Amino acid sequence: MIPYSTQHIEQDDIDAVVEVLKSSHLTQGEKVSEFEAMLCDYVNVAHAVCFNSATSALLGAYTVGEISEGDEIITTPISFVATSNMFVVLGAKPVWCDVKLDGNIDERGIEKLITPKTKAIVVVDFGGKPVEMQCISEIAKKHNLLLIDDASHALGSSINGKKIGSFADMSIFSFHAIKPITTGEGGAVLTDNAEYAAKLKLFRSHGIIKKALWNSDMLSLGHNFRLTEFAAALGISQLKKLDGFIQKRTKIASYYDKRFCNEKLFICQQIPHADISARHLYPIILNPELQCSKEDIFTQLLACGIGVQVHYKPIYQNSFYKEKFGEISLPVANDFYKSEISLPCQHKMTLDDAKFVADTFLKIIHTYKLKGCSF
Numbered sequence: 608m609i610p611y612s613t614q615h616i617e618q619d620d621i622d623a624v625v626e627v628l629k630s631s632h633l634t635q636g637e638k639v640s641e642f643e644a645m646l647c648d649y650v651n652v653a654h655a656v657c658f659n660s661a662t663s664a665l666l667g668a669y670t671v672g673e674i675s676e677g678d679e680i681i682t683t684p685i686s687f688v689a690t691s692n693m694f695v696v697l698g699a700k701p702v703w704c705d706v707k708l709d710g711n712i713d714e715r716g717i718e719k720l721i722t723p724k725t726k727a728i729v730v731v732d733f734g735g736k737p738v739e740m741q742c743i744s745e746i747a748k749k750h751n752l753l754l755i756d757d758a759s760h761a762l763g764s765s766i767n768g769k770k771i772g773s774f775a776d777m778s779i780f781s782f783h784a785i786k787p788i789t790t791g792e793g794g795a796v797l798t799d800n801a802e803y804a805a806k807l808k809l810f811r812s813h814g815i816i817k818k819a820l821w822n823s824d825m826l827s828l829g830h831n832f833r834l835t836e837f838a839a840a841l842g843i844s845q846l847k848k849l850d851g852f853i854q855k856r857t858k859i860a861s862y863y864d865k866r867f868c869n870e871k872l873f874i875c876q877q878i879p880h881a882d883i884s885a886r887h888l889y890p891i892i893l894n895p896e897l898q899c900s901k902e903d904i905f906t907q908l909l910a911c912g913i914g915v916q917v918h919y920k921p922i923y924q925n926s927f928y929k930e931k932f933g934e935i936s937l938p939v940a941n942d943f944y945k946s947e948i949s950l951p952c953q954h955k956m957t958l959d960d961a962k963f964v965a966d967t968f969l970k971i972i973h974t975y976k977l978k979g980c981s982f
């Protein structure tokens with residue numbers, strides 16, 4: 608099976624982890640700070656605070672951003688559930704903004720959703736493609752709203768040379784096994800705001816600061832959301848390889864682009880020339896007449912050893928959200944879910960793998976071309 612995404616662990620990654628396992632500190636040593644400094648340097652922001660997942664990092668960002676009971680959060684339904692779960696935990700309410708066919712929030716729809724209760728805009732750079740940051744930052748500034756970027760797909764993405772992670776008030780990255788780089792499980796919040804960074808560090812570790820000798824003080828309620836030292840060592844080793852990983856994924860994606868550019872049965876995600884996408888996903892959007900064949904197409908691809916996936920079921924279609932917030936239906940997000948398939952695009956693939964995926968996909972999809980759907 609060629610998975611849609613996978614980790615790439617080499618001997619030097621293993622050596623880096625083993626070295627820490629043999630050292631005095633498995634947690635709360637120097638490696639996490641070293642990884643944080645490298646992340647700051649790579650993205651060009653002042654502060655990075657690592658967490659044990661992007662989910663806990665999101666909870667940290669929403670908490671120090673003072674999102675609370677009764678707040679409305681304008682966000683995208685096309686994401687992993689954690690993006691909204693973590694502010695719902697704090698009592699806030701999702702206000703869904705529809706997306707575009709590239710999977711990103713439709714910036715033209717944001718402003719009309721703003722009410723006196725709106726506290727924040729939370730965006731996701733879908734598949735690694737940057738959202739329209741300039742436009743969205745201007746809206747956030749104009750209405751004095753917090754802008755949070757769940758950039759879990761987008762470590763290494765950039766707009767005009769400026770890295771994703773340096774635009775929003777706080778940006779969250781995931782180091783889950785199959786994200787752009789991995790620490791097994793892990794995440795981070797990046798910010799230029801020193802106050803947020805200090806509060807995030809407290810939130811991550813019981814709200815406790817060390818004073819002198821045995822004397823510590825607990826200043827605020829906190830959790831244990833710390834990253835281990837050996838996970839950070841893996842992160843350091845992986846971050847050094849990130850640009851190489853992205854180059855390889857870009858090669859795979861460009862090959863698909865070339866093979867698919869004249870196809871009329873589906874569209875691909877277009878990345879503007881001035882942008883770089885980390886290419887965490889390679890999403891394709893089937894034409895409406897193929898939507899009813901998607902299940903068959905998906906099953907056939909799996910049977911051929913092509914590990915496709917669908918990203919994502921709109922968050923509001925999940926039972927929990929329907930029960931808590933009622934039935935919601937946004938036309939493009941609904942359609943996107945019916946049409947999207949993510950093809951394998953990862954840094955362990957060869958061009959031969961990509962050719963096999965493209966050949967097989969085109970062959971399968973053309974057998975459904977004439978079937979159509981009865982609407």
Ligand SMILES: *Cc1c(COP(=O)(O)O)cnc(C)c1O
Pocket residue numbers: 660661662663686687689690731757759760781782783792793794
């Ligand atoms: C993976 C992912 C998360 C959750 O990341 P974890 O590190 O697994 O907690 C959150 N948001 C998005 C968009 C993701 O893709």
